[in-house]
Amino acid sequence: MPKSPANTARSKRAGSQLTPDAIIDASLRIAARGSEDAFTVRRLGEELGADPTAIYRHFRDKDELLLSVADRTLGEVLDSIPEGLDWKGRIRALADGSLAVALKYPVVGSAMASRTTRRPNEFRVVELILGAVMEAGLEGAEAALHYRMVADSLLAYVGQQAAYFLFDAEARAADESAWTREYRLVDPRALPNITRLSAELAEVTDEQIFEATVGALISAIEKRAETLRGPKRPR
Amino acid sequence: MPKSPANTARSKRAGSQLTPDAIIDASLRIAARGSEDAFTVRRLGEELGADPTAIYRHFRDKDELLLSVADRTLGEVLDSIPEGLDWKGRIRALADGSLAVALKYPVVGSAMASRTTRRPNEFRVVELILGAVMEAGLEGAEAALHYRMVADSLLAYVGQQAAYFLFDAEARAADESAWTREYRLVDPRALPNITRLSAELAEVTDEQIFEATVGALISAIEKRAETLRGPKRPR
């Protein structure tokens, strides 16, 4: 019963066509097709040219596969972050990279928004954010709290964007035109602010919103660090 | 054979036992049971004492039902916000109320995080947030942008919390103990920050994180309003 003793000496005769990595690759190919192609076990089998259920020889269930896929994409994000940035730059790079990869593989981004993979690359992300908030000047419980703020907010936001992106283009277009249209048709007496700002509301872009959100998180860290540093020498 | 003798009174034109409101009520009862009871069409039929497919006489599909349910809960949130609060108070009340109701009906909260209902109560929320950011001193495109920042961030965060809450208690407990356990077992050379802060990381509470996040959003609005107001009279 060589169930899973660590030795295994993988060199010898990996008699299988299917490897975890190959399955993850195929999953990413499907995920990259977004809403045009559902990410199902059967579809995955097709992509691999194998029986769908063969996947269960390598992953306990679809959830475990998804976690592995998510960890791979997390690695993509981390590797895209250049060296030598200051703490704000690292957080911005992490945010931008996360959003980009979540929109590239929307199914993964949306499914993992409320999960924790507990795999290697997740720890690297934690380490990165913690390092950033500590460089900003926070310590101990304050650093831990602000790490969670950044991580949770970012993950939630990015996951939500991915889920929204997963709507097929048709439904999304209807959704957005409805916004601009219905905002103008609203009762001006009951909803004066919407009426007044209907034009501006229609013109806000996702990029602006994301930038503002990330900026808010960074400012919060900065401000907290200043407050904690300041009391001896009030400015 | 009329299904159940109960209704009768229903004067005219309401020969049906099932009404949209009754279905929404039943949906909320199921949703309130969280992860103990899946929110499926079949279960809903059971709850109503009717055939599951009868629901389709009142809602086009499950999605439309969910949107209606979500709008009802949005109303709950809005009605819980007291009069006479300043803009910060109103945003905090909206945030707290949204989180509370999303945790009360986690299935609804998680499913609607990336959707827009385009129903009456959603407009009321938009109006409320817009009013708040304008009272804070923002106008036009700036007001629209910061409304979206607050709305999107809040919805995403709250939805993510609801989704996480939906994990059954067993899995969640394993998840959390794993956090505290694995953070201590991590390689201290590769991940020094995690190692150093493992104790503090385990002690951060959800309430602290939510408070910090909402505070960051409010601060961002305040700061932006100051910047825009300030240029003539730099402090």
Next chain:
DNA sequence: ACGATCAGCGCAATACCGTTGACAACAGCA
């Protein structure tokens, strides 16, 4: 007052989905 209409409901069936158990082929080892 009576018959026609028709909305609301139950029932059976459809098309998916993830997952499992039994079986066959095949590699490595004794």
Next chain:
DNA sequence: TGCTGTTGTCAACGGTATTGCGCTGATCGT
């Protein structure tokens, strides 16, 4: 050579949302 365990295939199960058909009973027109 035969044993054993891994890996892929196949068929099937129980779950999901949804749809088409037929019945029934209340409503309405006459």
